[in-house]
Amino acid sequence: MEPLIHIKDVTLAYDKEAILERVNLKIFQQDFIGVIGPNGGGKTTLLKAILGLLKPIQGELIFSDLIKKEKNPFGYLPQVRHIDKKFPITVFDVIRSGNLSKKRNGANKKVEKEKAEFLLEEMGISAIKNQAIGELSGGQMQRVFLCRALISDPKILILDEPDTFVDNRFEGELYEKLRVLNDKMGILLVSHDVGTISSYVKTIACVNKHLHYHLSNTITNEQLEAYNCPIQIISHGDVPHTVLKEHSH
Amino acid sequence: MQELLELFTYDFFQKAFLSAIFASISCGIIGTYIVSRRIVFISGGITHASFGGIGIAFFLGLNPLLGAIVFAVLSALGIQLFTHKAGIREDSSIAIWWSLGMALGIIFVFITPGYTPNLMSYLFGNILTVTNSELWMMFALNVVILTFFSLFYRKVLYIAFDEEFAKASGIPVALYNYLLIILIALTVVLNIRVVGIILILSLLTIPQATANLFTKDFKKLIILSTLFAFLGTISGLLISYFANIPSGATIIFTLVIVFGLLRIYKYFR
Incomplete structure (x- = not known):
C-alpha cells in the first residue's frame, strides 16, 4: 500500500x-x-x-x-504555550479558523458553522462557544484546538x-x-x-x-x-x- | 448650546469634524489589529521614522505628508527586512528605523532655509487646520481599509491569532503581513494631522484598551474602539476649542480620562 x-x-x-x-x-x-x-x-x-x-x-x-x-489534508494542534491567551477571539471563531475552504459562499459558511456546532457538542464544550480563548482552562483550550484541527476532516x-x-x-x-x-x-x-x-x-x-x-x-x-x-x-x-x-x- | 451649533457652520470645524470621523474609523480598525497582534512598538517605529520624510519634503518644498508616506512605508518594509533577512533582533531594528527617521527629519528641518511654519502641527497635530486634500486622502484610506477588512476579515483574524497555523493551512501569510504593515503605515501618516507624530500611538491603543474592558471579540473590539475613538476626538476637539489649548494633546487626555473612568466603573461593578 x-x-x-x-x-x-x-x-x-x-x-x-x-x-x-x-x-x-x-x-x-x-x-x-x-x-x-x-x-x-x-x-x-x-x-x-x-x-x-x-x-x-x-x-x-x-x-x-x-x-x-x-486543500487542508492535515489537522494540526500546535503547542498551546505559543498561543496568545489575551488575543480577542471567541472559541467559535477559533474552531472555524481550522476550515479554509477556497470558496466562501453562503452554503459553505452554513456547513462550516454546523460542523463547528457539531464538534463543540461532541467535545462537550457547547457552553463555552462564545467565550474568549483566554477565559478557558487548559483542558477546555485543548478541546477547542482539537475541534479546530478536526473541522477540515483531515487525513x-x-x-x-x-x-x-x-x-x-x-x-x-x-x-x-x-x-x-x-x-x-x-x-x-x-x-x-x-x-x-x-x-x-x-x-x-x-x-x-x-x-x-x-x-x-x-x-x-x-x-x-x-x-x-x-x-x-x-x-x-x-x-x-x-x-x-x-x-x- | 447655541455656540456649539454655530460651530458647525464654520468651514474649519466641519473639516475637523469629518477628520475626527475618518480618524476614528481607520484607527479603530487598524489599532485593533495592532493591539491584538502586539505590534504597537513596530507602529511607533513607523510613525517616528516618517518624520524623516517630513523633513526632506520641507527641504525640497514638497508636500510633507507625501514625504511621510514614503518614509513610513519604507521603514515598515525596512523593519521587516532587517528582522527577517538580516537577522537583527526585531526590537533593535525598530529602534534603528525609529531614530534614523527622527535624525534625518531634524537634520533636514535644520538645513531648510527660513522658518518651517507647520512643523509643530506635524509633531503634535492640529485637527483644526486639516486641509481639503488631506481630508480626501483620509477618506480614500478609510475606503481602502474598510474594503480590505470586509473582504479578508477572517484571514486577517486567523493570521493575527495564530500565524503558524494559518501558514500550515495554506494562507499566503507573508503577503498579508506586508499588505497590513503598509496599511498601518498609511493609517499612521494620514492621521498625523489629527494628533501628531508624537501622539498618534495613543489613538491606536487607548480606544482599544477601553473597548477591551467590555468585549474580547475582535469584531466588537473594532466597533467599540471606533466609537470610543470618536467620543474622545470630538470631546477633545470641543474642549480644545473652548479652552483654547492644543487639540492633539487634549484629545489624548480625553481618551485617557474616559478609559480611566470606565476602568474604575468596571472595577466597582
Whole structure:
C-alpha cells in the first residue's frame, strides 16, 4: 500500500544547524504514531516539515495523491504555550479558523458553522462557544484546538503535546477520542508522557537528531538507550525498570 | 448650546469634524489589529521614522505628508527586512528605523532655509487646520481599509491569532503581513494631522484598551474602539476649542480620562 506521506532521507535545519538528520518514515492512513524524544530533539521540527512550514535542506517529502488533492489534508494542534491567551477571539471563531475552504459562499459558511456546532457538542464544550480563548482552562483550550484541527476532516491528525496543561481525566478522554478517530485518519502524536500514550499508540518514533522507528507500542529502557533517545522517565505502575509496558512475546 | 451649533457652520470645524470621523474609523480598525497582534512598538517605529520624510519634503518644498508616506512605508518594509533577512533582533531594528527617521527629519528641518511654519502641527497635530486634500486622502484610506477588512476579515483574524497555523493551512501569510504593515503605515501618516507624530500611538491603543474592558471579540473590539475613538476626538476637539489649548494633546487626555473612568466603573461593578 502506498503511504500517505513518505519522508525520504530528510535533513532539517534552522540557520544551517541541522536539527534532524537523514530521517526516514512512512505514514499510512491507519497509523497511530507516538513521537517521543528529549526537548530540542526535533519532534516539533519534524511536524513542521510535514506541515510544509519548514523546507528540508536535503531529501524530500513525498505525498500521496490522496493528500495532494486535499486543500487542508492535515489537522494540526500546535503547542498551546505559543498561543496568545489575551488575543480577542471567541472559541467559535477559533474552531472555524481550522476550515479554509477556497470558496466562501453562503452554503459553505452554513456547513462550516454546523460542523463547528457539531464538534463543540461532541467535545462537550457547547457552553463555552462564545467565550474568549483566554477565559478557558487548559483542558477546555485543548478541546477547542482539537475541534479546530478536526473541522477540515483531515487525513492525518498532527498533535503537538495535547497533554500539556490538562488534568488526568481529560487526558484519558482525549486519548480515547483519538483511538476512535484513528479509524478514519492517521495520527501523529508528540508527547512527553510516554507512559500514558503507550497504551493508545500503535508504533513509536524516537526522535533525537535522528529518527528510530519502533514498530510496537512497547519499548524498554535498553531500547531507548540503543536509540540514543533519553527521555524523562515517568514510571506508571509498579514496573520500575521499564518506561513502557513490557514486551509480551 | 447655541455656540456649539454655530460651530458647525464654520468651514474649519466641519473639516475637523469629518477628520475626527475618518480618524476614528481607520484607527479603530487598524489599532485593533495592532493591539491584538502586539505590534504597537513596530507602529511607533513607523510613525517616528516618517518624520524623516517630513523633513526632506520641507527641504525640497514638497508636500510633507507625501514625504511621510514614503518614509513610513519604507521603514515598515525596512523593519521587516532587517528582522527577517538580516537577522537583527526585531526590537533593535525598530529602534534603528525609529531614530534614523527622527535624525534625518531634524537634520533636514535644520538645513531648510527660513522658518518651517507647520512643523509643530506635524509633531503634535492640529485637527483644526486639516486641509481639503488631506481630508480626501483620509477618506480614500478609510475606503481602502474598510474594503480590505470586509473582504479578508477572517484571514486577517486567523493570521493575527495564530500565524503558524494559518501558514500550515495554506494562507499566503507573508503577503498579508506586508499588505497590513503598509496599511498601518498609511493609517499612521494620514492621521498625523489629527494628533501628531508624537501622539498618534495613543489613538491606536487607548480606544482599544477601553473597548477591551467590555468585549474580547475582535469584531466588537473594532466597533467599540471606533466609537470610543470618536467620543474622545470630538470631546477633545470641543474642549480644545473652548479652552483654547492644543487639540492633539487634549484629545489624548480625553481618551485617557474616559478609559480611566470606565476602568474604575468596571472595577466597582
